[in-house]
Every structure is written in structure tokens, then in C-alpha cells.
Amino acid sequence: MNWFSLLFQKGETVKKMREESGARINISEGNCPERIVTITGPTDAIFKAFAMIAYKFEEDITNSMSNSTATSKPPVTLRLVVPASQCGSLIGKGGSKIKEIRESTGAQVQVAGDMLPNSTERAVTISGTPDAIIQCVKQICVVMLESPPKGATIPYRPKPASTPVIFAGGQAYTIQGQYAIPHPDLTKLHQLAMQQTPFTPLGQTTPAFPGLDASPPASTHELTIPNDLIGCIIGRQGTKINEIRQMSGAQIKIANATEGSSERQITITGTPANISLAQYLINASSADPDPHGRNTFTA
Incomplete structure (x- = not known):
């Protein structure tokens, strides 16, 4: 196991953990309520770092x-950050694998139904005693090693707040005040989408964002989705x-x-980048393993 990521509250000192575990521990930058902690190194060093984090959390709770x-x-x-393509293996058919992990470790495990914002990763929340969490992480690592991620993974990076997103000249930008700031994660996601989901425009309208000359005219694209997958796309109360x-x-x-149809029509309007x-x-x-769009998997 070469790396693992988890969501970690900011302000935690990790120098001692690095020295004693032998693992490399990096904390993402940014003034956000959550920070990404990435642990890299040999498997034993990673598990030792996880153990130190779990016991430190318990100490803080006790204090x-x-x-x-x-x-x-x-x-x-x-909260672990796991590529969405690996969550199906972690859950197992009918939830069998995640149930087995819960029962054998005593930890509570929940896999989020929705991907984290601007990424192709999902959060896996683990709760319990430090010992239960350590054993749970080990079993999750085994599953992930046996089922590598499929396709490209867009990593989750916490943001202070949501901002509008536009596309121009093959790049993605977030709007902050009067300025358009390049967004590398969404640019990568956009490029991946343009490679994998070509479409034929059905109509033409005025530009979706007239302030950017590089933006092509808006178009309309239609597709059909089976009724039993529509819940995955809508999400709970329309969140997805x-x-x-x-x-x-x-x-x-x-x-x-x-009535009588097994499919629903979806109409998408925007620039070619938006549509793709x-x-x-x-x-x-629609590839979510839970066809009913639930947000978490529980026992």
C-alpha cells in the first residue's frame, strides 16, 4: 500500500507522528474547515500512522x-477518501462486504452515495474505538489493493465555499468577485469528459457566458436513462x-x-464543454452501486 488519504481537522501537529511511524504525512493547504492528510510509505508505517491518529483523537475526546x-x-x-470506482468492491454485493467488515472489526462504516464536490472520490466514514478503526482500515486497504481504481481519479480538494464554474478555451474557471480563476481539477475533469462523451448538438442559441469570447454557442443535447437509475442521478431531495x-x-x-415507458428523458443545455x-x-x-440514490450504506 503506497498511499491513503483521510479528512483531518486542521491544526493537528504531525511531526511526532512522522518520526515515530516512519510514514510521510502531508497536509493539504488552504483555509478550510477540513484538510486532506495523505499518508505515504510502507504498509506497516501507514497503519502505525493511522493508529497514532486514532489514539490521538481518542485522547482529545477524553480531554x-x-x-x-x-x-x-x-x-x-x-473519514477516508476513496475513489468512487472502488466503492462497489468495498460495499460488496447486497452490502455483504461492508457488513462483514463491520461485524469482524466492531467499527461502524458508512460509504457516501454521492461523490465529493469537484471530484470522482467518495467519503467513507469509520467510527468506533481506536483498535476497531485500525482493524477496519486494514481490511479496507486489502479490498482496495485487490480492486484497483478504474479510469482516471479526480482527487477531492476541500474548498471554503462553492463558486460558479465556467468553461472557456478548454479550461475551467471559478468566478471569484469580478475575476475568473483557473480551476485545475475541473479542467482535468472537463478534458476527461470531452475524451469520453462526444455528442452531436441538436440546436443553437446565444452564448451561455457572453463575457468570454472563447466560449462556443450554447447547444442542446438529449439522452435517455432507465427509470431504475434515475434516483442515482437526482439524489436525495435533488442534491446530486x-x-x-x-x-x-x-x-x-x-x-x-x-406511463408505460421504462426510460426518462434528460435534456442538457449549455456549451459543448458544459454538456460533455x-x-x-x-x-x-448512474453507475452508483445503490440504484435508489441513498446517501449512505448502513447495516
């Missing part, structure tokens, strides 16, 4: 309870489809179900 009236100590909780709209910059309309990215994200969502 915080000394000034609290609470009678029960909450469990230690870590809204995320796709925001990430792609496209307008997306899902037709109402028609929206198609890519829709296809990725």
Missing part, C-alpha cells in the same frame, strides 16, 4: 470530556442533480415519468 457533563464518550471518527448542474455549468431538465461534463457526471452517477 474534552473533563469539562463536560456528558456521561458517555463518543466514538473516534475518521444540483451538484451536477453546478459542476458542469449546464442546464439539466429531467422529464416526468411516462454534465454527460460524464450523469454517467458516473
